[in-house]
Amino acid sequence: MNSASAVHPNTRWNAWHAARNILVVRLDNLGDVLMTTPAIQAIRQSSPQARITLLGSRSGAALARHVPAIDDVITYDAPWVKGASHGDLTDRRLLTTLRRGHFDAAIIFTVCTQSALPAAMMCRLAGIPLRLAHCRENPYDLVTDWVPDRDECREGMRHEVARQLDLVRAVGFHTANERLVFRYAATDVLNMRRKFTAAGGDLNRPYIVVHPGATAVSRRYPAERFGIAADGISRDTGCQVVYSGGHDEQALVASARAAMSAPSISLAGQLTLGELAALIAGAQVTVCNNSGPAHIAAALETPVVVLYALTNPQHTPWRARAHVLNHDVPCRDCLKSTCPQGHHDCLLKVQPDEVMEAALDLIEAPPPVWAPPLPLRAATPALAALG
Incomplete structure (x- = not known):
């Protein structure tokens, strides 16, 4: 067993909560980014002083100005994502942009049929020290904090919003309000x-x-x-x-x-x-x-x-x-x-x-009676921290 995998979760949480410049990666469509906003909100509420930058496709990046928790956006149509076109950044320019960003941490959000490893490689090459993702296979040093991906595309699987909330909970980011976030002027x-x-x-x-x-x-x-x-x-x-x-x-x-x-x-x-x-x-x-x-x-x-x-x-x-x-x-x-x-x-x-x-x-139908948000679940998903 990698020695880092035996570290108490709160030790890992301390490292993540100390991050002040966080990259969140969601490279597919606008709706997918929107379903990730509760998780992004959890990052913001847990680390209110952090700067959060979205790395997103041209479609997804359009949402950034409507999500107050997102401070900046990098637009990139990744070649490993279905439907991607020639984006604003080539792979080499993206790598340069990420290096110049001096990010402390990267959280890679994916649907269960996607691999986080290409984005994880880019983040590692850019020198981002903390990298969190769902992975089906052992990513070894490509990610530092690995949540094993056990989702299968079938009836009864967890919702996409819950998947991303569970990912950030693994490193101690929580929110009491799990609604989608969209603001307009x-x-x-x-x-x-x-x-x-x-x-x-x-x-x-x-x-x-x-x-x-x-x-x-x-x-x-x-x-x-x-x-x-x-x-x-x-x-x-x-x-x-x-x-x-x-x-x-x-x-x-x-x-x-x-x-x-x-x-x-x-x-x-x-x-x-x-x-x-x-x-x-x-x-x-x-x-x-x-x-x-x-x-x-x-x-x-x-x-x-x-x-x-x-x-x-x-x-x-x-x-x-x-x-x-x-x-x-x-x-x-x-x-x-x-x-x-x-x-x-x-x-x-x-x-x-x-x-x-x-x-x-x-x-x-009349609107539903207001009810307080559901309490946070005590349990967090299995987390394997890699050295």
Whole structure:
């Protein structure tokens, strides 16, 4: 046994709590970074004097200005992460940037199907003395504090938020508030309202938000069905239907709107991330796929109906008023960006009237009675500290 593995956990905790310049690494999508915000908040609350820098993809780094616990951001589209493109930093420039950052510690957040070792190698080469990560295989000296990764992608696995909270607890970082964190500015609200009105919306009437896009084709419910469901919600509630999406999702929004008989509003391609959050915050309900807006809605405590493809189970809205809709299939947890069976039954067998009924239930349901946050769990995950 490595002698360092026998060190009392509190000895390791002291080293981590002494760190004043901490790098947090989350290299995948915006929604993944958002699900990591409770863990980042735990770092901030446990070490209020520390400077926290996010190393994130171009998509994920956009969230940094909306998370007060993050002081700075380094943008890097890593070649070992799915869907990465040519980023702002090459590998050598990233290494130089990390060295110049003089970080005391690095925490590498990954989903269970990713390896933390490429990022750990970069951090080690940059001279960062403390390095924490989940690892399935023994990382030896690539990380100094190793939490063995026992997660498997299957029904009943722990939620992604819980996974990252457990990681930072292993070195003594805790928080009493485990909610997702997203903040937007007053200017975001004002700009959203101006665009809302310019698009033909009435700020004095209630509205719902419909977001038909998702990065992976396998996670997209048919846009036309979103339109059919939205039409029914509008008819039964009188709510305005407001569509959101990126520039590249305008065709999906057009298809959804074409399926409606009621008028609708499109803000696709018009909103910044903060403005989208302001829009979602004011909605009666958000209806979307398993994508970033689902997690923004959860962070802002807006009710959300999620068309949740069964590609992986651990990314449902965290502690939200939500209905998660899908049809069970034997090929669930496939982890594929395109349905490998070609039938897409996990979503296609969900009918628009089910979506409508789920939304109506959330609109009509009273908000839950406030309850204090759950107490911290006494136990921490197994930690093997490497020399």
